[in-house]
Amino acid sequence: MEMAKKWRTQAQRSTFYLGKRMDKAIREHNMIQAGDRILVGVSGGKDSMALLRLLIERQRLAEAKFDLVSAHVRGDARGVGANVPVEFAQWIENERQAHIISDMTLPEGESLPMNCERCSRNRRKTLFELAQAHECNKIALGHHMEDFAHTALLNLFSSGRLETMAFRRDYFGGRISVIRPLAYIHECEIARFAQISEFPIIQNDCPMISQSKRGRIKEIMKPIYHEFRSAYSNIIQASGIIGEDGPSD
Helix, strand or coil, X not given: CHXXXXXXXXXHHHHHHHHHHHXXXXXXXXXXXXXXXXXXECCCCHHHHHHHHHHHHHHHHCCCXXXXXXXXXXXXXXXXXXXXXHHXXXXXXXXXXXXXXXXXXXXXXXXXXXXXXXXXXXXXXXXXXXXXXXXXXXXXXXXXXXXXXXXXXXXXXXXXXXXXXXXXXXXXXXXXEEECCCCCCCHHHHXXXXXXXXXXXXXXXXXXXXXXXXXXXXXXXXXXHHHCCCHHHHHHHHCEECCCCCCCC
């Protein structure tokens, strides 16, 4: 009983601390306004589950009211939608938000297995379609500080441009905006939050994960971050933002 109480207290403290960091990003980049209807992409990984939990807490406390709809897109490089684990489905139900589970939309003739870039594009396209179908004007994604830095390095190595994702980007004349509220939070902080919150994380068994360039960048950066603790924030600060016609984010 005492241990359960301790973990609840830790989860509450972590929710408060990470929530403040998320709120700072939201304010500084004008991510959320009153009346927004936000589609939250929930892959089943720690980042997206943390994002949903923190947004629900903000929704509960904020004066400016907004709606949330969580969306889980089934499928990976193989293009097949596996059954959603019972534990994850129950977790989504318990969050007491409107939620959607949908298969990834694939273009006719899409060759399988897809590379990571094609899979990401198709997953993102599916989220846009779901946002339009459910009258959402925002799509929230769970990219954290390291994701921003890794994107900048990928673009530097592949195209010679130190550019990263936008904190907020408008599409279709502003009808839909993509926001990334976890931009100021480190991955290790999210991992700790997921652990003490006991999220039923879906394990990534995609066969293409070992070929991910982003994964290789992540491994390269580990010893660098150990030596230079401000490496990620400095990379982001030095980076430009990918243009509308620039590399995929």
